[in-house]
Amino acid sequence: MQPETLSFFDKVFQVAKQIPYGRVTSYGAIANYLGAVRSARMVGYAMNGSHNKDVPAHRVVNRKGLLTGKHHFDGTKLMQQLLESEGIQVKDNQIQEFEIVFWDPSKEL
DNA sequence: CTACTGACGTCGC
DNA sequence: GGCGACGCCAGTA
Numbered sequence: 031m032q033p034e035t036l037s038f039f040d041k042v043f044q045v046a047k048q049i050p051y052g053r054v055t056s057y058g059a060i061a062n063y064l065g066a067v068r069s070a071r072m073v074g075y076a077m078n079g080s081h082n083k084d085v086p087a088h089r090v091v092n093r094k095g096l097l098t099g100k101h102h103f104d105g106t107k108l109m110q111q112l113l114e115s116e117g118i119q120v121k122d123n124q125i126q127e128f129e130i131v132f133w134d135p136s137k138e139l
Numbered sequence: 140c141t142a143c144t145g146a147c148g149t150c151g152c
Numbered sequence: 153g154g155c156g157a158c159g160c161c162a163g164t165a
Contacts (some may be wrong), residue, residue: 038161058148061160067149069160074146078163092147099146 038066042076045135046085052116053133054125056093063135074099088112095128 119126
């Protein structure tokens with residue numbers, strides 16, 4: 031609810047931090063919530079700075095439910111382990127029941 | 140200062 | 153219905 035003075039970059043962190051436990055969201059969902067449907071790439075890129083923040087980037091995946099960003103984590107297996115640790119079923123870098131664990135900020139927020 | 144790339148997604152053909 | 157190209161903003165070369 032901060033004024034739009036915050037950069038697109040910062041808004042992503044605000045939403046990502048609000049992702050509930052055991053839930054995941056997609057870059058496009060966040061971008062859509064921010065009103066920048068065409069800027070889904072920026073959402074993922076913003077996560078580059080999420081390492082220093084309390085942003086659970088491991089809960090953010092692409093529209094297909096693929097752990098595309100796992101490569102940017104400390105370890106390629108870290109992201110999947112974190113998701114499984116939260117009760118999310120992950121198979122071959124793909125989230126199972128993605129539509130069930132999916133968390134839409136524009137819908138639930 | 141200019142150009143290219145990048146955790147994606149939508150539109151176009 | 154499947155494949156290709158473009159677009160968003162910011163950071164780095």
